[in-house]
Amino acid sequence: MDRTMQLGGGPAPVEVRGFSVPAGLTGLRRALTLSRLSVAALGHSLGVTGAITLVGPGLGLVPRAMAGVRALADRQRALAEDWSGVRIPGPPGPLPEVPAGASGAIARYRWITGDPQTRREFTWILTEPVVGGLLAFLPVAVVLSGLWGVFLAFFGVPLSTAWDGLWYQFVPIEGTATAVLAGLLSVLQLPLALWLAPRAVHRHTRRTRAMLAPSEQELMAGRIAHLTTTRSAAVDTRMAEIRRIERDLHDGAQARLVAMGMTLDAAEHLLERDPQAVRALLVEARQSSAKALEELRDLVRGIHPPVLADRGLVDAVRALAMVSAVPTEVIVDLPGRPEMPLESAVYFAVSELLANVAKHSDAGRAHIDLRYDRGVLRVTVSDNGRGGADARLGTGLRGVERRLATFDGVVAVSSPVNGPTTVTMELPCALSSPRTTSS
Amino acid sequence: MRIVLAEDHFLLRDGLIRLLQAYGHEVVAAVDNGPDLLRALTEQRPDVSIIDVRLPPTFTDEGLRAALTARRTDPGLPVLLLSQYVEPLYARELLATGGRGVGYMLKDRVTNGAQFLDSIHRVAAGGTALDPEIVSGLLVRKGRDTALAALSDREREVLEALAQGRSNAGIAQALFITEKAVAKHIGNIFGKLGLLQTDTDNRRVLAVLTYLDQ
Numbered sequence: 001m002d003r004t005m006q007l008g009g010g011p012a013p014v015e016v017r018g019f020s021v022p023a024g025l026t027g028l029r030r031a032l033t034l035s036r037l038s039v040a041a042l043g044h045s046l047g048v049t050g051a052i053t054l055v056g057p058g059l060g061l062v063p064r065a066m067a068g069v070r071a072l073a074d075r076q077r078a079l080a081e082d083w084s085g086v087r088i089p090g091p092p093g094p095l096p097e098v099p100a101g102a103s104g105a106i107a108r109y110r111w112i113t114g115d116p117q118t119r120r121e122f123t124w125i126l127t128e129p130v131v132g133g134l135l136a137f138l139p140v141a142v143v144l145s146g147l148w149g150v151f152l153a154f155f156g157v158p159l160s161t162a163w164d165g166l167w168y169q170f171v172p173i174e175g176t177a178t179a180v181l182a183g184l185l186s187v188l189q190l191p192l193a194l195w196l197a198p199r200a201v202h203r204h205t206r207r208t209r210a211m212l213a214p215s216e217q218e219l220m221a222g223r224i225a226h227l228t229t230t231r232s233a234a235v236d237t238r239m240a241e242i243r244r245i246e247r248d249l250h251d252g253a254q255a256r257l258v259a260m261g262m263t264l265d266a267a268e269h270l271l272e273r274d275p276q277a278v279r280a281l282l283v284e285a286r287q288s289s290a291k292a293l294e295e296l297r298d299l300v301r302g303i304h305p306p307v308l309a310d311r312g313l314v315d316a317v318r319a320l321a322m323v324s325a326v327p328t329e330v331i332v333d334l335p336g337r338p339e340m341p342l343e344s345a346v347y348f349a350v351s352e353l354l355a356n357v358a359k360h361s362d363a364g365r366a367h368i369d370l371r372y373d374r375g376v377l378r379v380t381v382s383d384n385g386r387g388g389a390d391a392r393l394g395t396g397l398r399g400v401e402r403r404l405a406t407f408d409g410v411v412a413v414s415s416p417v418n419g420p421t422t423v424t425m426e427l428p429c430a431l432s433s434p435r436t437t438s439s
Numbered sequence: 440m441r442i443v444l445a446e447d448h449f450l451l452r453d454g455l456i457r458l459l460q461a462y463g464h465e466v467v468a469a470v471d472n473g474p475d476l477l478r479a480l481t482e483q484r485p486d487v488s489i490i491d492v493r494l495p496p497t498f499t500d501e502g503l504r505a506a507l508t509a510r511r512t513d514p515g516l517p518v519l520l521l522s523q524y525v526e527p528l529y530a531r532e533l534l535a536t537g538g539r540g541v542g543y544m545l546k547d548r549v550t551n552g553a554q555f556l557d558s559i560h561r562v563a564a565g566g567t568a569l570d571p572e573i574v575s576g577l578l579v580r581k582g583r584d585t586a587l588a589a590l591s592d593r594e595r596e597v598l599e600a601l602a603q604g605r606s607n608a609g610i611a612q613a614l615f616i617t618e619k620a621v622a623k624h625i626g627n628i629f630g631k632l633g634l635l636q637t638d639t640d641n642r643r644v645l646a647v648l649t650y651l652d653q
Binding site for chain 2: 286289290293294297300301306307309310311315318319322323324325
């Protein structure tokens with residue numbers, strides 16, 4: 001989902017140095033992509049300005065147009081990260097809410113400028129077609145101009161006669177000599193384009209970053225908002241859990257113990273008169289105690305499974321795989337153990353996902369992969385079932401998401417129709433010293 | 440029989456000692472933590488040991504670890520583990536130390552003295568005693584197995600009892616049928632699951648468990 005909750009923008013783009021043909025070609029390709037995107041930006045900027053001035057109720061199409069702008073900005077951000085490893089921090093929060101009763105062009109403009117990030121995106125989308133577009137198109141233009149020069153070297157003379165005189169840059173093409181000169185000049189331009197292209201792309205990235213990156217303060221505010229939400233969700237979840245436990249104890253073990261007490265009391269009174277009935281009552285009491293124990297066991301399993309307490313996450317997940325209705329393979333690469341609360345959250349998430357696999361996927365096999373890499377615990381649960389799982393539809397997946405959000409964890413679901421389904425969970429965490437289990 | 444008992448809960452330890460003595464057994468050592476247990480197992484070499492999985496000092500699976508360690512040096516050493524919960528993973532680890540003389544049961548089962556003592560005897564004699572809950576868990580997991588689905592209800596009951604480690608006589612008694620009928624059912628079960636009939640009781644149990652745990 002979003003990784004924007006981390007503060008800071010990461011390293012600045014590394015300056016481009018030297019010259020190489022492959023780098024130049026890559027740069028040209030990227031410049032072309034950026035040029036195309038700047039045309040898209042032009043469309044979006046017209047869309048937004050048009051939506052502001054349009055007659056209609058409320059804010060009209062403005063929020064939707066700005067959502068489009070944000071999507072384009074996301075695309076640019078992804079490209080920057082892909083191409084030069086520059087992480088441009090994303091918006092610190094969702095688009096601002098649409099105020100009720102606001103209407104008209106001024107209100108729309110105010111809605112945009114009221115939020116620093118939308119204001120930033122608005123300025124960006126207005127300037128991007130010109131500034132960004134020019135920057136990106138520059139190397140492409142040099143190439144095109146070079147090609148034109150090469151063309152003129154061969155066909156310049158007749159063309160010049162036909163058009164009554166023709167200039168290639170500062171060279172007037174009047175005869176073969178000048179045509180060849182134009183050709184030479186153009187050939188020199190091609191390496192220039194290759195040299196220029198990566199630098200232009202680099203400039204573009206820096207510009208995008210300067211235009212779109214929110215301030216530290218806004219990121220901090222976004223972070224605080226995120227923490228507030230997840231904290232209250234965590235408190236709610238815990239409260240609901242406690243309620244459930246209380247209810248289970250009340251309706252289950254407690255009630256059974258009361259019943260047992262009554263049965264034993266009855267047995268005591270019948271002891272002399274009817275030993276046969278007493279025997280039946282005692283059997284009943286024992287069954288009640290067995291039932292109460294069983295319910296307590298189930299309850300404890302739901303709170304904190306003993307195997308998790310005993311052995312930690314890895315063996316607990318192995319134990320889950322063992323009892324899963326779908327044959328499940330577990331692959332582990334963990335150099336230590338995460339904190340207890342996180343282990344528990346991951347355990348219940350995996351448990352929920354495996355239950356989903358058994359219930360909905362119709363899969364023949366499932367895989368669980370646990371690994372730790374650069375401060376992130378990554379847990380993948382996949383199956384070869386029929387796919388089509390949707391995080392927005394399944395309350396189970398939503399629950400997993402909520403559970404992990406407390407730990408800044410994210411969940412990604414890939415489940416095309418006809419499968420396979422892969423659910424990946426990522427949680428930033430630290431591991432404690434190497435585990436010392438016996439298995 | 441000479442029995443080593445490991446249970447950290449005072450009430451349960453006392454109760455168990457009383458129960459075992461009432462049935463004429465000798466508790467040669469009653470300990471309440473992992474290190475003491477390991478020492479008692481290696482020094483006393485009891486006929487059978489009854490061990491709580493969760494013991495001090497770590498209050499995790501100390502008892503199981505001690506049992507596994509002891510059985511690694513002394514493979515036949517009969518151990519019966521008791522726990523508030525049965526965990527199939529632990530059962531698998533226990534069986535992996537060699538299927539002879541192991542048991543793993545819920546603590547609740549001690550409330551049925553006769554059956555509990557029967558389990559102790561089986562383990563002491565080199566047999567197996569698995570809690571019905573483990574076996575039913577394995578069966579649930581194997582739910583989609585077509586060979587299992589081909590079993591009749593009665594055969595399924597016999598299979599469950601067999602996987603718990605009961606002898607023919609024990610199964611006959613539990614299901615109120617004759618031993619001859621039990622033998623016939625077992626023959627059918629092995630045929631349907633494609634397992635080889637083996638002569639000794641315990642190998643038969645292990646074959647079934649291996650099948651269920653695949």
